[in-house]
Amino acid sequence: MMQFRDLHRQYEALKPAIDAALLAAAASGAYIMGPQVAQLEEQLAAYVGVKHCVACANGTDALSLALMAWGVGEGDAVFVPDFTFFSSAEVVAHCGATPVFVDVEKSTYNISVVDLEAKYAALPAGLKPRAVVAVDLFGLPADYAALQAFASRHGLLVLEDAAQGFGGSIDGRMACSFGDIATTSFFPAKPLGCYGDGGAVFTDNDEWASLLRSFRVHGKGTGKYDNVRIGLNSRLDTLQAAVLQVKFKAFEDYELDAVNRVAALYDSHLKGRVATPHIPDGYRSSWAQYTVQLPDRDAVKQALQAEGIPTMVYYPKPMSAQTAFAAVAPLQGPCPNAAELASTVLSLPMHPYMNPDEVAFVSQKLLSAI
Numbered sequence: 362m363m364q365f366r367d368l369h370r371q372y373e374a375l376k377p378a379i380d381a382a383l384l385a386a387a388a389s390g391a392y393i394m395g396p397q398v399a400q401l402e403e404q405l406a407a408y409v410g411v412k413h414c415v416a417c418a419n420g421t422d423a424l425s426l427a428l429m430a431w432g433v434g435e436g437d438a439v440f441v442p443d444f445t446f447f448s449s450a451e452v453v454a455h456c457g458a459t460p461v462f463v464d465v466e467k468s469t470y471n472i473s474v475v476d477l478e479a480k481y482a483a484l485p486a487g488l489k490p491r492a493v494v495a496v497d498l499f500g501l502p503a504d505y506a507a508l509q510a511f512a513s514r515h516g517l518l519v520l521e522d523a524a525q526g527f528g529g530s531i532d533g534r535m536a537c538s539f540g541d542i543a544t545t546s547f548f549p550a551k552p553l554g555c556y557g558d559g560g561a562v563f564t565d566n567d568e569w570a571s572l573l574r575s576f577r578v579h580g581k582g583t584g585k586y587d588n589v590r591i592g593l594n595s596r597l598d599t600l601q602a603a604v605l606q607v608k609f610k611a612f613e614d615y616e617l618d619a620v621n622r623v624a625a626l627y628d629s630h631l632k633g634r635v636a637t638p639h640i641p642d643g644y645r646s647s648w649a650q651y652t653v654q655l656p657d658r659d660a661v662k663q664a665l666q667a668e669g670i671p672t673m674v675y676y677p678k679p680m681s682a683q684t685a686f687a688a689v690a691p692l693q694g695p696c697p698n699a700a701e702l703a704s705t706v707l708s709l710p711m712h713p714y715m716n717p718d719e720v721a722f723v724s725q726k727l728l729s730a731i
């Protein structure tokens with residue numbers, strides 16, 4: 362059966378380099394914060410075009426570390442798209458702040474700045490607006506020109522959740538450079554993934570970077586046993602950094618181009634027949650997902666399953682409908698686009714190692730199922 366994201370094919374392509382990197386890390390004995398971690402941080406910061414990259418244990422911690430560096434907490438409101446992965450909003454509630462859900466654009470799946478204005482204007486008294494979490498959903502950067510204009514008008518910070526967006530760009534400027542702080546995830550299925558959990562935080566701000574490095578290791582001060590703030594244990598393993606160094610090279614050399622070719626092929630088969638992803642002028646996606654919208658989504662999913670084609674529903678429930686937020690995020694205004702997308706979206710098999718025959722096969726079966 363076809364794989365939704367074929368990580369085994371990637372391993373086969375990179376096996377000699379990955380095996381060597383893993384064995385070298387194992388033999389080195391420097392399992393925690395080995396030299397690979399700092400090297401990777403430098404490589405990623407240079408690629409993204411920001412001053413600091415702080416690697417950490419996963420993409421969720423990366424978001425938490427950013428909110429900790431900003432001192433976001435009780436009484437603060439943080440705007441979050443209603444249509445995203447749970448983490449984007451979970452971290453807000455986890456630090457004691459209130460997530461305020463904002464609708465998304467149906468064409469890009471990203472936060473609607475028009476609805477952001479509306480939700481901002483309707484904020485209940487007693488909540489202090491602090492930040493906007495903008496998610497680069499499915500690999501496409503959000504509308505950062507409009508977001509930064511909104512944020513500076515109201516004195517808010519922008520946190521770019523690029524867990525799915527690493528490698529995307531707007532007019533040549535890379536994702537993970539748009540937020541005041543940006544984060545990504547190295548979960549295996551993300552555009553740049555490792556062989557377990559991993560994440561990173563990016564910023565140009567020196568003061569925040571040193572806070573992030575402190576919070577990452579138990580709020581350390583000058584030395585290991587000098588703890589000046591309450592932090593986390595959230596480092597990236599040396600082994601994962603070693604894998605990422607190999608995978609990052611392939612990502613930069615050809616995977617990002619390859620996955621864009623796969624997306625263009627899907628477009629050529631499907632455009633005009635179903636609602637395909639919209640990439641605005643000047644934008645480039647890193648294609649964490651290729652997601653279409655179908656009125657009879659569930660029937661199509663079943664038909665494809667019967668043909669041996671795996672598909673995924675990202676996401677079946679908007680944030681505002683999640684049980685976990687019922688108590689911590691009351692008083693939410695409606696997000697009709699997010700509600701509709703939850704019942705129409707379908708993500709198709711997508712990865713840089715998919716061949717044209719496979720794309721044609723999935724497309725043909727999809728078209729005959731609708």
Ligand SMILES: *Cc1c(COP(=O)(O)O)cnc(C)c1O
Pocket residue numbers: 419420421422445446448449496522524525546547548558559560
């Ligand atoms: C995957 C993901 C995260 C969390 O990353 P983990 O490494 O799994 O903790 C956060 N936000 C979005 C949008 C994601 O897709």
